[in-house]
Amino acid sequence: MTEQTGARGRSVTTRPLPKSHRTRERILDAAARVLSRKGYAGTRLQDVAAEAGLQAPAIYYYFGSRDALIAEVMYVGAHRVRGHVSDVLAALPEGTGAMDKILAAIEAHLRYELLISDYTTASVRNAGQVPVEVRERSAAEEAAYSHMWRDLFEAAIAADALRPDLDPNLARFLILGAMNWAAEWWDPGHRTLDDLVKATQDLVLGGIGRH
Amino acid sequence: MTEQTGARGRSVTTRPLPKSHRTRERILDAAARVLSRKGYAGTRLQDVAAEAGLQAPAIYYYFGSRDALIAEVMYVGAHRVRGHVSDVLAALPEGTGAMDKILAAIEAHLRYELLISDYTTASVRNAGQVPVEVRERSAAEEAAYSHMWRDLFEAAIAADALRPDLDPNLARFLILGAMNWAAEWWDPGHRTLDDLVKATQDLVLGGIGRH
């Protein structure tokens, strides 16, 4: 949970990341992969260690417990998606319209979600299966992300860019659900990411845009 | 996997369902509940038995193994949804349009999915976590259901009811994803089912309908 190691700069070195940091990241990636495929109860430290190229007890040097490792995976995935979408929105030109912001958020969400799909599917598949204590930090992160989307929709309503008879909360959940689920079925070898982004934007635009 | 007991009519009785059949169903419902909350690896026979009101070894009278029980849960959920939507479509008036059929299928899917939501969430959350052997029967059922939806979209294309630039496969996956995910967040105490059905139909209609 807390960082037991970090960039401490033990000596003057040219490496930007200390070895311990990189090992920790490798364990985290391995845990995301195992967690997404085997689920919370099925995530064995032995499997995580094998994916990361070390032995199970070594994990305890970086994480206090199995639950702490899993909690970190859930948190990191949610945190990074929110950070990415937030950055993209912040970089948009000043006068960008409310609906264009939603479309940009959709593209940013899909691209980043599918880029770190192990974290995404781990989070999506296990959100309801992980014990509450383990989910606390990631749940807070997801709430903040959800709040961000609500703001986008409310700005669109204020700008009169949405259909007046629309229930923005239901629509938001449906759209986020459709996107989150994409990590489960989207096959890069079959459809390009650009096609998926466009299909999602088209569905949303036609569905909630005034016309 | 195979039915070890069933409606055998051991003697003339007024009860429509033999006790063994009802107990089996109770175990199945309990397993769906536990599977949806704890996941594949976390589903303990002890917990299933407790939910069903009996001891763990009694489960072996009805199911050959833990995997056989879980496979049956996954299969039954998918099978019943497909049967329900299929029945609803079959009962539609002769001249029902292709787009109205899709809207009817959406309503039928959502209503049944949320009615047996333990089976639905069990299936959705564990589809990618359950071993392939255990998933075989339910995967075949889901493929058949997916095929049914593809037919609905192809009929709509043939009737020129869809936007010409639409990728029907991507749209189908996005819509089914949005619906399946509803079992995860929809709260009956907060929004009515009618509202959810309408919101989904509106999103889909505006999104893929010609206008």
Add this chain to the structure above:
DNA sequence: GTCTATATGCTGATAGAC
């Protein structure tokens, strides 16, 4: 930092009484 060895607890499954 990472390893080997090990203590401890829990789970699926079977045997056999009732």
Add this chain to the structure above:
DNA sequence: GTCTATCAGCATATAGAC
């Protein structure tokens, strides 16, 4: 049909060498 008793296997976590 359902129970109690029990076996065998496996996973987390710790101890301690290197």
